[in-house]
Structure formats: structure tokens, C-alpha cells
Amino acid sequence: MARQGTVRNDVLMREEIDVSVTVPMSAGALYPLVSAATSTVENLVGLTKFTAETCVQLASEASKSATNEVLDRVVPPLFSAIISRVDLTEIVLKNVDVNAIVAQTQLDPIIDRIPMTEIADYVIEEIDLPTLVRESTGGVADDILGLLRFQALETDNFLSTVVDRVLFRKKTRAQELDQAMDSKDSKNL
Amino acid sequence: MSSFKEFRSTHWAGEPLKFNTIPERARNIQGMTAGFTSRFISVLVDIALIAMFVLCAYGLWVFMRYVLSVFYDIPQLSGVPLLIIGYVLMWFYWTWSWATGGKTLGNLLMGLRVQMISGESLSLGPSALRALFSVVFPVGLGWAIINRNNRSIQDVLLRTQVVYDWTPLASKLQ
Numbered sequence: 001m002a003r004q005g006t007v008r009n010d011v012l013m014r015e016e017i018d019v020s021v022t023v024p025m026s027a028g029a030l031y032p033l034v035s036a037a038t039s040t041v042e043n044l045v046g047l048t049k050f051t052a053e054t055c056v057q058l059a060s061e062a063s064k065s066a067t068n069e070v071l072d073r074v075v076p077p078l079f080s081a082i083i084s085r086v087d088l089t090e091i092v093l094k095n096v097d098v099n100a101i102v103a104q105t106q107l108d109p110i111i112d113r114i115p116m117t118e119i120a121d122y123v124i125e126e127i128d129l130p131t132l133v134r135e136s137t138g139g140v141a142d143d144i145l146g147l148l149r150f151q152a153l154e155t156d157n158f159l160s161t162v163v164d165r166v167l168f169r170k171k172t173r174a175q176e177l178d179q180a181m182d183s184k185d186s187k188n189l
Numbered sequence: 190m191s192s193f194k195e196f197r198s199t200h201w202a203g204e205p206l207k208f209n210t211i212p213e214r215a216r217n218i219q220g221m222t223a224g225f226t227s228r229f230i231s232v233l234v235d236i237a238l239i240a241m242f243v244l245c246a247y248g249l250w251v252f253m254r255y256v257l258s259v260f261y262d263i264p265q266l267s268g269v270p271l272l273i274i275g276y277v278l279m280w281f282y283w284t285w286s287w288a289t290g291g292k293t294l295g296n297l298l299m300g301l302r303v304q305m306i307s308g309e310s311l312s313l314g315p316s317a318l319r320a321l322f323s324v325v326f327p328v329g330l331g332w333a334i335i336n337r338n339n340r341s342i343q344d345v346l347l348r349t350q351v352v353y354d355w356t357p358l359a360s361k362l363q
Contacts, residue, residue, distance in 0.1 A: 115197070118193075118196070118197060118200065119193070121196075121200060122193050122196045122197075122200075125196065126191075130210055134210060145298070146212055148230075148298070148299070149215070149227070149299060149300050149355065150214075150215070152224075152226045152227040152230055152299060153215075153218075153224070153226075153227065155224075155226040156223070156224025156225060156226045156227055156339075157224070159224065159225060159226060159334060160224055160225075160334070160339070163334055163335055167335070169337070173224070173337070173339065176221075177218060177221065180217040180218050180221060181214055181215070181217055181218055183217050
């Protein structure tokens with residue numbers, strides 16, 4: 001044991017002597033090598049890590065896409081096949097308290113989205129409100145005015161018909177007027 | 190009966206609704222030339238209006254004359270100056286009415302409007318000429334009985350026409 005130790009001490013001593021002699025010359029040459037080796041190792045480790053991460057990501061994306069594709073193809077027909085065999089309305093009516101949902105619904109935003117003015121205009125036009133108002137409030141004055149105008153119109157028709165016939169006109173003015181009156185497309189003045 | 194969808198496709202939000210207050214039977218004749226009777230009644234109404242105005246003015250004149258005769262010597266108005274005043278008033282009234290909307294009170298009553306053949310309103314010049322023609326030669330209206338397009342002599346000469354326009358005055362003022 002002591003002998004070995006002695007030998008080792010000798011070796012160590014010799015190494016120390018060697019180092020003390022060679023260090024000033026070889027340190028400068030070793031540094032670039034060491035740093036290059038370190039950077040290469042670091043790069044290799046980074047590359048490996050990146051490759052591994054990318055592979056994992058790609059595999060994950062591919063599996064996701066494949067799954068989605070399969071689901072897109074399988075689920076809709078499956079779902080529609082199920083739905084077609086089920087009466088959803090009945091299920092909802094049986095199991096869902098619609099009144100409770102309606103009671104909790106905020107109506108104001110819904111009302112804000114409804115075109116109230118247009119609905120009002122539509123109703124006014126559909127029930128012909130102007131005519132109703134005219135008939136209820138117009139009264140005698142409007143009737144007399146309308147009567148007077150129509151009577152004058154009829155007299156005009158009579159007079160012009162007589163004159164047009166005497167003058168052998170093919171189409172009388174009264175006929176033109178009657179034609180205009182009977183035509184369906186009304187003018188909007 | 191149209192659906193709300195159809196209604197929305199023809200009307201857009203915020204558009205004021207235009208209601209047609211003209212009786213349905215008369216809607217399609219609006220814009221057609223009016224016949225003699227309607228126009229004659231309209232003229233009679235205008236003449237009656239001016240005559241009433243002149244008579245009222247004459248009544249006032251007589252009253253003032255009676256009251257002020259103590260202080261001033263006011264001449265008595267005979268028939269001829271009254272007639273001339275009536276004619277001049279008629280001319281002014283028709284000129285003003287036709288140049289500003291084409292309707293006298295008589296026209297308004299009978300639902301008529303005086304316009305150029307092109308459909309434009311009469312400007313002051315043609316309006317004054319037509320009014321003068323109508324005052325001086327009222328018989329010219331009789332030609333409307335014979336004319337194919339219900340046009341009187343003044344209409345033919347001045348390229349004007351009288352059309353049915355039953356639109357209420359209120360809707361035009363809006």
C-alpha cells in the first residue's frame with residue numbers, strides 16, 4: 001500500500017512538475033477547442049430538444065386532425081340518425097320548464113332587436129289605417145267633396161262621350177278614363 | 190295582403206310611410222286632363238269668391254261713404270269700376286294661385302291643378318298670360334268640350350293643361 005502510494009505521489013509530483021512547465025504554452029490552444037466542444041454539445045442538445053418537441057407537436061397535431069376528421073365524418077350522420085329517431089320537441093316539452101326559462105329571459109335586448117317601427121308601419125298599412133281614420137273622422141265634408149268631384153267627373157264623361165261620338169272618334173275620352181279607373185296598378189302620388 | 194318579409198323588402202327603416210288618401214277609384218286618373226264640367230265649376234267658385242270679396246268691399250265703401258259723407262265728399266262707385274276691379278282682382282288671383290302651386294280655391298275644391306304640358310308648374314309669366322287670357326276670353330274654356338285632350342283655347346295657345354290632382358293640400362305642405 002505504502003509503495004503504491006509512493007508511486008502515486010511520484011506520479012503526481014511528476015505531473016505537477018510537467019504542468020508547471022507546460023501550462024503557459026498549451027492553455028491558449030486548449031480554450032478554443034474546449035469552447036467549440038462545449039458549444040457543439042450545447043447545439044446538439046438544443047437541436048435534439050427542438051427535434052423532439054417538434055416531433056411531439058407534429059404527432060399531436062396529426063392525431064388531433066385525424067381525430068377531428070373522423071369525428072366530422074362520423075358524428076353528424078350519427079347525430080342526425082339519432083335525432084331523427086327522437087322527438088326532440090316532446091322531450092323538451094316534457095323535461096324543460098319553458099315558462100321558467102321565459103320568466104328569466106331578459107326581454108329588453110330582444111325587444112331592442114325587433115324592428116318596432118317597421119312592424120308598426122306594416123300593421124298600419126295592412127289594416128289600412130288611413131281609410132279607417134278617414135271613414136271615422138272625415139265625415140260629411142269629405143263625402144260631399146268626393147261626391148261633388150265624382151259627379152263632375154261623370155258629367156264630364158257624359159259630355160265628352162256625346163261630343164266624341166258626334167265627331168266619330170274611335171276611342172272616347174270617357175272610355176280612356178274608365179280604362180284608367182279600372183286598371184289595377186294604382187299610382188302612388 | 191303581403192307578408193312582413195315582403196313589406197320589409199319594399200320599405201326600409203326610417204322611411205316615412207306615404208298614405209294614399211285619394212279614394213281608390215280615383216287614384217289612377219290623377220294626372221289625367223280634367224274635363225269641362227270640373228273646370229267650369231272650379232271657375233264658377235273662383236268667380237263667386239272674387240265677386241263676394243268685391244261686394245263686401247263695396248259694402249264697406251258704401252258704409253264708409255255714409256259715415257264720412259258729413260266731412261268728406263266721397264264719390265259713389267258705379268257698376269263699371271266695380272266690374273273692372275273684379276276683373277283685375279280675378280287676374281291677380283289666378284296669376285298668383287297658378288304660379289304658386291297651380292291651384293285656386295276652385296281648383297282645390299274640384300281636385301284640379303294647372304300645369305305646363307311637360308308637367309312643370311307654371312312660372313309667373315305664363316301664369317299671368319293664362320290668367321289674362323282667361324279673364325278677357327273666358328269662353329275659351331268651352332273648347333275643352335271639343336278638344337281631344339280636354340284643353341281650352343288658352344291651354345292650346347300657352348301649352349298648358351289642367352289635370353286631376355286630388356292630393357290633399359295638407360300632404361303637399363309637409
